[in-house]
Amino acid sequence: MVMIQPEEENEETVLQNLPKPQPTASTSKTTTSDTTTTKENGSDSDGFETASERGVSDNEEEDIVNKGINPENNAEDHQQQHTQNNAELIQRGVEEGNEAKLEGNRLFGNGQYEEALLQYELALQVSPQDVPSSVELRSICHFNRGVCFLKLGKYEDTIKECSRALELNPSYMKALVRRGEAHEKLEHFEEAIVDMKKTLEFDPSNDQAKKTIRRLEPLAAEKREKMKEEMIGKLKEMGNSLLGRFGMSIDNFKAVQDPNTGSYSISFQR
Numbered sequence: 001m002v003m004i005q006p007e008e009e010n011e012e013t014v015l016q017n018l019p020k021p022q023p024t025a026s027t028s029k030t031t032t033s034d035t036t037t038t039k040e041n042g043s044d045s046d047g048f049e050t051a052s053e054r055g056v057s058d059n060e061e062e063d064i065v066n067k068g069i070n071p072e073n074n075a076e077d078h079q080q081q082h083t084q085n086n087a088e089l090i091q092r093g094v095e096e097g098n099e100a101k102l103e104g105n106r107l108f109g110n111g112q113y114e115e116a117l118l119q120y121e122l123a124l125q126v127s128p129q130d131v132p133s134s135v136e137l138r139s140i141c142h143f144n145r146g147v148c149f150l151k152l153g154k155y156e157d158t159i160k161e162c163s164r165a166l167e168l169n170p171s172y173m174k175a176l177v178r179r180g181e182a183h184e185k186l187e188h189f190e191e192a193i194v195d196m197k198k199t200l201e202f203d204p205s206n207d208q209a210k211k212t213i214r215r216l217e218p219l220a221a222e223k224r225e226k227m228k229e230e231m232i233g234k235l236k237e238m239g240n241s242l243l244g245r246f247g248m249s250i251d252n253f254k255a256v257q258d259p260n261t262g263s264y265s266i267s268f269q270r
Contacts, residue, residue: 089128090128090131090134091133093126093127093128094134094137096127097134097141098123098137100120101119101123101137101140101141101144103119104116104117104118104119104120104141107119108144108147108148113148114148117148117149120141120142120144120148121145123138124138124141124142127141136169139168139169139172140165142162142165142175143172143174143175143178146158146159146162146165146178146182150178150182155183155186156182156186158178158182159182159183159186162175162176162182163179171202173199173203173206176195176196176198176202177195177196177199180196180209180212184212184216189220192212193212193213196210196213196216197209254267
């Protein structure tokens with residue numbers, strides 16, 4: 001009868017002394033049923049797992065995906081984080097812009113127009129551009145700057161700021177009215193009338209716009225006539241310089257206005 005127990009003790013002693021278990025002929029003969037089964041399945045490692053033999057089980061693959069190691073999940077998480085960060089930055093910019101605008105309103109109420117201009121400019125700088133949530137804020141700040149310039153008598157700047165406000169919000173009636181006032185101050189009567197008529201398109205009952213149109217239309221007509229006279233005067237000067245070489249002058253030509261059409265006809269007189 002063969003004694004198995006002593007061989008098992010020797011095998012244990014060998015395994016303890018070696019840094020890494022190695023398959024031997026004796027151990028191959030005295031392996032347990034699990035090891036014998038492994039050999040029969042074609043494994044050369046006697047049940048010890050090596051890097052080349054180890055595979056990833058289905059459960060391990062599931063664990064990797066669940067832990068977020070999947071590259072696709074990582075990309076999605078990164079995109080979500082980036083979107084969230086952008087949203088937070090936009091919200092912060094809008095909040096800071098509103099704070100600067102409110103400070104500008106306070107300064108404007110105190111008559112500190114130059115200081116208010118700086119606060120409105122700051123609001124425009126910190127608020128994000130091309131973002132729907134800040135369009136209204138930016139439009140209001142441009143309009144408020146326009147009103148400050150109107151108070152300071154800088155009408156050209158008023159027109160520029162109100163025009164920027166209208167680019168962001170084409171139906172901004174207050175900006176139309178203030179721009180019209182600035183045009184009137186500069187005697188741009190035709191442009192002022194256009195702004196007032198545009199205001200009436202949005203608000204047909206706007207009495208201020210109606211009164212302004214009635215008041216400015218005769219002024220605009222008078223200015224047109226004045227401009228015509230100035231133009232004719234310049235043409236006469238140019239004509240006399242040319243006709244003088246032939247012994248004639250522009251006085252030999254008479255312009256007669258047709259009362260029906262308003263056009264002019266030229267006749268020659270000696």
